[in-house]
Amino acid sequence: MSRLNAREIEPKWQAAWAAAGCFTARRDPARPKYYVLEMFPYPSGRIHMGHVRNYTMGDVVARYKRAQGFNVLHPFGWDAFGLPAENAAMERRVHPEDWTRANIATMKAQMRPLGLSLDWSRELATCDADYVGHQQALFLDMLAAGLVTRKASVVNWDPVDMTVLANEQVENGRGWRSGAVVERRELTQWFFRIADYSEELLAAIDTLKAWPDKVRLMQANWIGKSQGLQFRFEIVGRAEPLEVYTTRPDTLFGASFAAVSPDHPLARALEAESPALATFCAECRRTGTSEEALETAEKRGFDTGLRVVHPLDDTITLPVYVANFILMDYGTGAIFGCPAHDQRDLEFARRYGLAVTAVVSPDGAPFEVGDTAFTDPGRMINSRFLDGLTIEAAKAEVIARIEAAGRGSARTNFRLRDWGISRQRYWGCPIPVLHCPTCGVVPEAKANLPIVLPKDIDFSPGNPLDRHPTWRNAACPACGGAALRETDTMDTFVDSSWYFARFTAPGAATPTDLDDAAYWMNVDQYIGGVEHAILHLLYSRFFARAMIRTGHLPESAAEPFDALFTQGMVTHETYAMPGEGGRTVWLSPDEVIRAEGSATLRATGAAVEIGPSIKMSKSKKNVVDPDDIIAQYGADTARWFVMSDSPPERDVEWTAAGAEAAWRHLQRVWRLTLEARAGGAGTPEAAHALDRATHRAIADVTAGIEGFAFNKAVAKLYEFANAVARSEAGAEARAAAMRVMAQLLSPMTPHLAEEMWAALGGAGLVVDAPWPVADPALLQCDTLTLPVQVNGKKRGDIEVPAGADRAAIEALVMADETVRRWLDGAAPKKLVVVPGRIVNVVL
RNA sequence: GCCCGGGUGGCGAAAUGGUAGACGCAGCGGACUCAAAAUCCGCCGCCGCGAGGCGUGUCGGUUCGACUCCGACCCCGGGCACCA
Numbered sequence: 001m002s003r004l005n006a007r008e009i010e011p012k013w014q015a016a017w018a019a020a021g022c023f024t025a026r027r028d029p030a031r032p033k034y035y036v037l038e039m040f041p042y043p044s045g046r047i048h049m050g051h052v053r054n055y056t057m058g059d060v061v062a063r064y065k066r067a068q069g070f071n072v073l074h075p076f077g078w079d080a081f082g083l084p085a086e087n088a089a090m091e092r093r094v095h096p097e098d099w100t101r102a103n104i105a106t107m108k109a110q111m112r113p114l115g116l117s118l119d120w121s122r123e124l125a126t127c128d129a130d131y132v133g134h135q136q137a138l139f140l141d142m143l144a145a146g147l148v149t150r151k152a153s154v155v156n157w158d159p160v161d162m163t164v165l166a167n168e169q170v171e172n173g174r175g176w177r178s179g180a181v182v183e184r185r186e187l188t189q190w191f192f193r194i195a196d197y198s199e200e201l202l203a204a205i206d207t208l209k210a211w212p213d214k215v216r217l218m219q220a221n222w223i224g225k226s227q228g229l230q231f232r233f234e235i236v237g238r239a240e241p242l243e244v245y246t247t248r249p250d251t252l253f254g255a256s257f258a259a260v261s262p263d264h265p266l267a268r269a270l271e272a273e274s275p276a277l278a279t280f281c282a283e284c285r286r287t288g289t290s291e292e293a294l295e296t297a298e299k300r301g302f303d304t305g306l307r308v309v310h311p312l313d314d315t316i317t318l319p320v321y322v323a324n325f326i327l328m329d330y331g332t333g334a335i336f337g338c339p340a341h342d343q344r345d346l347e348f349a350r351r352y353g354l355a356v357t358a359v360v361s362p363d364g365a366p367f368e369v370g371d372t373a374f375t376d377p378g379r380m381i382n383s384r385f386l387d388g389l390t391i392e393a394a395k396a397e398v399i400a401r402i403e404a405a406g407r408g409s410a411r412t413n414f415r416l417r418d419w420g421i422s423r424q425r426y427w428g429c430p431i432p433v434l435h436c437p438t439c440g441v442v443p444e445a446k447a448n449l450p451i452v453l454p455k456d457i458d459f460s461p462g463n464p465l466d467r468h469p470t471w472r473n474a475a476c477p478a479c480g481g482a483a484l485r486e487t488d489t490m491d492t493f494v495d496s497s498w499y500f501a502r503f504t505a506p507g508a509a510t511p512t513d514l515d516d517a518a519y520w521m522n523v524d525q526y527i528g529g530v531e532h533a534i535l536h537l538l539y540s541r542f543f544a545r546a547m548i549r550t551g552h553l554p555e556s557a558a559e560p561f562d563a564l565f566t567q568g569m570v571t572h573e574t575y576a577m578p579g580e581g582g583r584t585v586w587l588s589p590d591e592v593i594r595a596e597g598s599a600t601l602r603a604t605g606a607a608v609e610i611g612p613s614i615k616m617s618k619s620k621k622n623v624v625d626p627d628d629i630i631a632q633y634g635a636d637t638a639r640w641f642v643m644s645d646s647p648p649e650r651d652v653e654w655t656a657a658g659a660e661a662a663w664r665h666l667q668r669v670w671r672l673t674l675e676a677r678a679g680g681a682g683t684p685e686a687a688h689a690l691d692r693a694t695h696r697a698i699a700d701v702t703a704g705i706e707g708f709a710f711n712k713a714v715a716k717l718y719e720f721a722n723a724v725a726r727s728e729a730g731a732e733a734r735a736a737a738m739r740v741m742a743q744l745l746s747p748m749t750p751h752l753a754e755e756m757w758a759a760l761g762g763a764g765l766v767v768d769a770p771w772p773v774a775d776p777a778l779l780q781c782d783t784l785t786l787p788v789q790v791n792g793k794k795r796g797d798i799e800v801p802a803g804a805d806r807a808a809i810e811a812l813v814m815a816d817e818t819v820r821r822w823l824d825g826a827a828p829k830k831l832v833v834v835p836g837r838i839v840n841v842v843l
Numbered sequence: 844g845c846c847c848g849g850g851u852g853g854c855g856a857a858a859u860g861g862u863a864g865a866c867g868c869a870g871c872g873g874a875c876u877c878a879a880a881a882u883c884c885g886c887c888g889c890c891g892c893g894a895g896g897c898g899u900g901u902c903g904g905u906u907c908g909a910c911u912c913c914g915a916c917c918c919c920g921g922g923c924a925c926c927a
Contacts, residue, residue: 042927083926155925166925214847218922221846291923295844325844329924344844416924423925492927531921533847538924568849569921613919619926645855645867650848651920658855661868664881671882711856715866722866725883787862792908794862832907838861842907 004670004752006634013754014115022066022767023117025073027519034070035520036062037500039528039536040077043103043125044084047110048623049654050529050570050616053642056748057567057710058527059116060643063747064705065524066117067771073520075503076111076118078104080127081428081492083166089427089459096427097455100127110627114635115750117767122506126429126495131502133450134511135494136432140443141550142192143433149191150441153420154263154289154328157185161461164424168619170288171584177461184263184285189422190431190488194542198223198414201541210563212649215533222534224415229399230332231408233258233308236317242266242308245331245413249402250394251338253383254359256349258308258336259301259321263328270304270322277302277322284324291327299348300324311407312398323348329417343373359383360391419539421491424463426453428489436476436483445477451485463487496536497543500526500560501553512552521557530566530649531615537561565708568651572622574611575599588621613653624654633663636749640666643748644714665718666752669741672724673756676738682730693723694737695778701744702774710748717744735760743772788813789840790822798839806833813839 017023038058041051062074085096092099104125124131142148156165160178164187169176194201202223205216229249232241242258260266262284271278280302287293301321310316318336325344326335339349340358346369349356361367364379380386386394402408422431430451432444444451454471457464465471465487476483498511504520505513528536544560547553553560575592579585592599592608599608616623629638641662646652697720704713724737739760746753746766757766781802786809788796796818800809810831813819819841832840 039927044927079927164925167923168926170925218847222923224846289925292844295923297844420924425925491925493924496927529921529927530848531927534922535924536927571920615921617926647856650856652855655855655868658868665867668882712866715857718866785862789862789908792861792906797862830907832861834861838908840861840907 004667004755006636006751009755010113010115010635010751013751014112016754016765017115017117017767020765020768022765023072023074023119024121025071025075025119025520027516028071029519031069031071033073033520034062034065034525035073035504035523036065036525037075037503037523037527039526039532040079040496040499041107042079042082042084043100043107045103045106046623046625046627047107048570048616049626049642051107051111052114052626052638053570053648053652054527054529054567055111055114055116056639056642057565057648057708058525059114059118059639060705060710060747061525061527062117063750063767064771066767067743067746067769069770072117073503074116074118075122075506076116076120077123077499077503078107078125078127079492079496079499080104080125081489081495083168083425083427085427086425086459090461093459095455095457097127097453100125100427110630113630114639117750122503124499124502124506126492126499127427129450129452131495131499132429132452134502135429135490135498136444136449136451137446138498138511138547138550138552139432139490139494140446140449141552142546143443145546145550147193147196147546147549149193149418150188151191151418152186153189153191154184154186155189155424156289157183158461159183163462167288167290170290170293173287173293181286182288183282184287184289186263187422187424189420190486191418191420191422192542192546194419194539195414195416197542197545198225198416200545201416201538202414204541204559207559208561208564211561212564212566215530215537215564215566218533219538222416222538224413226413226415228411228413229395229402229408230411230413231311231402233311233318233336235320236307236309238306240266242320242334243332244334244336245411246336247413248338248341248395249398250380250383250386250389250391251341251359252310252312252336252398253386254338254340254357255310255318255336256339256355256357257319257321257345257352258334259323259326259348260335261326261328261333262322262324264322264326264333266320266334267304267322270306274304277304281322284322287324294325294327297324299344299351301348301352303352311402311405319354321348321352330415331413339373340369341373341375343375346371346373357382359386364388419491419493419542421494422488423491424466424487425489426457426459426464428492429495430465431486431488431490433486434474434476434483435486436479436481438481439476439478439483442476442478442483448477465489493536493539494543497539498547500540501544501547501557510552512547514552514554517552517557518554521553521560523561525563525565526561527565527567529569531569533566537564565649567648568646569615570624571613571651571653572616572624573613574620574622576609576611577601577606586619586621589624615651616654629659633659634751636666636752637663640714640749643710645711647711648708665721666749668725669721669745669752670756672721672734672741673738673759676724676731676734677759678731680730682728682733686728687730687733690723690727690729690733690737692778693720693727694740695774696720697723697744698740698772699774699779702771705747714748717741717748720744740772742766743769784836786836787838788816788819789838790819791843792840795819795822804835806835809833809835809839813841 038054062072066072080100085100088099089096158165158175160180170182226247228247230245262281301323304320306320307317337345339346339356358367358369359382360378361381362378380389380394399410432451434442436442472485501512505516575587577585593602599610641659700716701713742753742756753766783799785797787794798812828841830842
């Protein structure tokens, strides 16, 4: 048996692990715990290489920590609610739940052969009635604690399908099914009051030492703390003033207009009187709700004819516009425009012929602005009592004067808005409240939880809960009279904001068990896609605080993820064809025949457009199925392949090439194992050299795994295999080296490692063997090779004893033949010696 | 538009102020074989016979020395609050 048959050995060792209960986590206060978690998947249908990469990474960490003696928790679940299930229901007449459950079964069947060290006994799906009920209990507790509010906010409205659309369902401003131009519409919705935690969530970012800097920066920018001035413009001829927020009070004398959002109360009031303005506002609303859509739209405004009085000089008045680029959700929904020092304002002013007065100059000299607003530091000009001041001093002065005049005050603002959780959809967790004609909005009684979704529904566009004949009807928990259920369901981000806590006690009768949570929390290592860097992680950080406040987590869990690793995505080219009505039809790689520089549709031979390689996603269909690789080569090969080559934080473009090479390497390792058993006597020198190589490998592979540089750990394992292959050492020494090889391989290719371990007479299972430790003495070398540069370019090497000092190295350098040739008799101008690293001879 | 990343041989990459290209893929040459597969050995950034020159997206700077630090720009990707 010189070939390793993955199909035989992999199920065998998986059964052995299961029989030994290796991966079932049990609370054990005597042992240090380690909670490793990968972001749970959405059950979209089948697993793809991104999943394989993600879960293998987590598994390498879990198995490595286990070998180091930690009591490891490594659970798994399904982020099971969401839009695709409803789309499937409409497209294929499948019930969302049946579709989701079938997908979970399929994906689980695909996952199990990977041999992941998961505790499947803790598996959960967010659509489980149990999970739904506990989430509803959390909602009720948060409601009671004042963490929930209800207010108006805007949604994308499809006026043909009469339904709310997700941003993803808006394509070029039109509904994806109806093709109708989408409108913004205001609805009363449920919110979590995350904005109240802005300051705390921002400040605590500093404590997240083991998070990537880029994620911390993105979160900080998202929360967006700014210091500024909020003040009131008096409106000529109206009693009600216009409240404005600005971060540039210093530029107040450069103001040439004021503007409000089309959704601002003033705009709405004026609309009633002016059909022209109403038309303009209606046009503005004919765009999506995303910030991107608003910011990239052409800047347009409508002069209301109103004028506001300059707060620092009553003799100046400014026109008031309604402008499409102003967000109602940020600040007060109203601004003053200073075109010289804000690019957006500048474009607006040029378009509508408004004055552009520079009030900051780079050097304090008179200054004119051209096509580009001046936003750098400088000195104030054209600003009366502010002239000559720095921007910072001018800001302070303006704020002081406005405050003294009683027209406003300094104010800290946050970009972060409250978290709207209402969704007008079926496939989500029902919001457990009732609307009672007598009592108003009433929380459901906890005894009635879970409030589950009705199974008998119809799937035309819109919310089937609204149309259901009986589901809405319920008794009011307060007065007992007839009431109607809330038909909004929760944002699926709610589901993913506490699943990590539920995993610590998946059977508990309450959302969490405080003892279990205290033992297992926090997640020591969280792993997931960088696309979740802001929303999911921020919501989870908020939720942990809310759960502490409502008694569901211990104080120590406020930051639930100690260390975060954001893996790169697995990308793939996209394939598209024009479909009906100019819409794009995305094609999966299976449907396409790819040739050099072009692609055609497999079914008809029609030309297919090749798009950029981007994140694999259901909606773009650029998804690859890992089943073939596992079937052909086995799980170890697939695992080895996704860990090699690309650094884990970077995107990797999937290509079929390389799986073969991974398989060949694993076969080679197995051959080396068999050769080690059969080898001869060898020399002591060779045995010693192999021992050094072994300890070098232990040190390097350990460092690679610790540093999340799995690709480097893999490279070091290749080098170690090369060293063993070349070694003249005897059987015993080679077997010892290969036993260490088995241990070092075990986090990545656990089945092969077990097979090797057994073949080489290792005790028990390698999964239970403690991680090897490198002997520092064996990592030292007697001599080292120092590169010698001349004027910064490498010209040769010198051999120096390991502990050589500067003088000794200098002597060796000056004696070196190559150096003498470059010096040509002259003395060097300078000799840079960095012991242990390099020598540079400067001529 | 705003925020955050990335860009190094034919390809995936390594080197985070000190030998650019470890390791792997692809390719080329050889051994073994009747032959093929598998395996093993060697070569492998570009130009040049060579000495040597050039080379880490582009341009400029700091340094004895820059993929690495600083400034400006170009291209590609992620996020932008209802995709998950």
